[in-house]
Amino acid sequence: MKKEVNDIRGLAEVLGLSITTVSRVLNGKSIRYRISATTQQRVVQAAKEYNYKPNKLARGLKLSKTDTLGLIIPDISNPFFADIAQSIEKEARSKGYSLILCDSREDHLVEKELIELLISHKVEGIIIAPMGTDYKHIIQTYDSGMPLVVVDRCFPEIGLPFITSDNYQGGIDAVNYLISMGHRKIACIQGIPKSRPTVERVRGYNEAFRNNGIPVDDSLIVGNDYSTENGYKQTRILFSMEDPPTAIFALSNLIGLGVIKAIDEMGLKIPDNISLISFDEQPYSAFLGTPMTTIDQKKSEMGQLAVDILLKYITNKEYRKKVVHMTLKTNLIVRDSVKKIN
Amino acid sequence: MKKEVNDIRGLAEVLGLSITTVSRVLNGKSIRYRISATTQQRVVQAAKEYNYKPNKLARGLKLSKTDTLGLIIPDISNPFFADIAQSIEKEARSKGYSLILCDSREDHLVEKELIELLISHKVEGIIIAPMGTDYKHIIQTYDSGMPLVVVDRCFPEIGLPFITSDNYQGGIDAVNYLISMGHRKIACIQGIPKSRPTVERVRGYNEAFRNNGIPVDDSLIVGNDYSTENGYKQTRILFSMEDPPTAIFALSNLIGLGVIKAIDEMGLKIPDNISLISFDEQPYSAFLGTPMTTIDQKKSEMGQLAVDILLKYITNKEYRKKVVHMTLKTNLIVRDSVKKIN
DNA sequence: TTGTAAGCGTTATCAC
């Protein structure tokens, strides 16, 4: 390893060649321009020797191609999103793209600013798992021509491409199972109320009751975000009722953890005193105090597909007319957290 | 919102001003150049109206300032690193920096390529949680002048800035506790053998035995990476021994989960048949089948400090001469996974 | 088979 060279110009100089030729070789255009094998070898060799790294900024400026995607996630410390982020990163990089990671912390204003930031960075496309209650800023970005795919918290009512789980069916499956185990008084602790996954899961909840000819008690649908705190608080409130529910349907893994915490603190047992089923399978789900029955989502498929679709939008102008809406099957994993009653 | 303008030039045109003036206003240099209040207002107003977003590529090219940091993590789906990543992202953004996220998947070659990639992207600095067995590529990058901070898997033997936990003391605390509970035959399931956290924790393990005047049985120090699979496999092997250990010290949360899985499958109970203590506290630690005794690390402090130090290196040339080595206290959290014996 | 020069969108230097 000799001296370093920071320029394509520097490289050209030490080689006694023109910038053009060097650039061509480095971009694999030697054949097209019939560059001599010797020249080619010398260039490649020197690039390695002088540790030359092309400047993506300059390249991006010239080509309007930054090899960069933006990812906006509401909470990367939530393992559900960490898993999605991992598969997105993997797929993106395998296709030659880097990822700018942004954590909106479930803050709508931050989310808006992050989009602006990514635009400033000239990312070629954006994958966003939004807060899910408002979409003005998102659709505006999309309409301005920025390739964009929404993940998880989608907005089916508008023309925004998305990929998400079949939350409706997941909700039905969960509640059907609970009902089949004899439960009638089933609480549902929601995530963010107007966010689509919550809306759909609650719709499934209602549908399952209807299918079984059982009336729904709306007062059992509680909670307001996907956090552990929410799960904890709502459980405490539910158990301060005259006649608490016999089962809880937690709409996220974090909420589920909060429920367990509350149950635990009250000296109660799952499933003896209360049954629990939670959305999102996690590595620890099987090893909790009571191995938990969960609704599993295809997280890595979701991430991978999001990238694939986004890249199609980026590279194929025709494809951009299609607004892809994709829904992935969920899967009920039965363990021990639901007791058969009656 | 009227038409969009993609240029500072476009903006200047609609305003009938020069590019220079517009640039100055937008960069808060109106006072220095005594730009009239009216002009100033018009510019700001128009920028908003025409939805102008400065091009960070062009700016970066000109100023050699990209407002971007690189983060390399071995596995973002590991909640330990997800937490660190979150605090890094938060701190970086609060200081005006964006983050390019790279997941090396514990692959040394990938790690090397990722560094090159980040250099190409002209990040202003790099935070890396490396595989931890080799550092040639890292020190070379650092020596070439790239501000860089190593996190978690550090290399104290060389002049690379780092911030990590006091893994040695953490190891001592864990094993001291185990010994105080009457255990003598204590297995240690390692992470990557030559990585510093593992080395230090094992050193603590040995030290605790020595302090208590108990000989160490080296055959009980097993395992080779931080994964769940490793924890699982090693536990099965340990229990195929004549006289299995009475306690296991798992050197990561993932390993701990693998141990639990194996124990579970064998129909054994924690802590009745085997005691367990694991590095890394997680939200679920308290709610596992047996609430787990853990060694907690200050993850968010680690991330935040890493960014702060890195930014000092970036902005303060003088400071760059200092090689910061920082070690964060760990904390033993006692729960129910260790049984008192004898 | 190789080279010259313009231009990507900014900011800084110098001039008025």
Added chain:
DNA sequence: GTGATAACGCTTACAA
């Protein structure tokens, strides 16, 4: 108070 212009590092017509 404001404006021309060169330059950042790269790619790509257009020349030769």
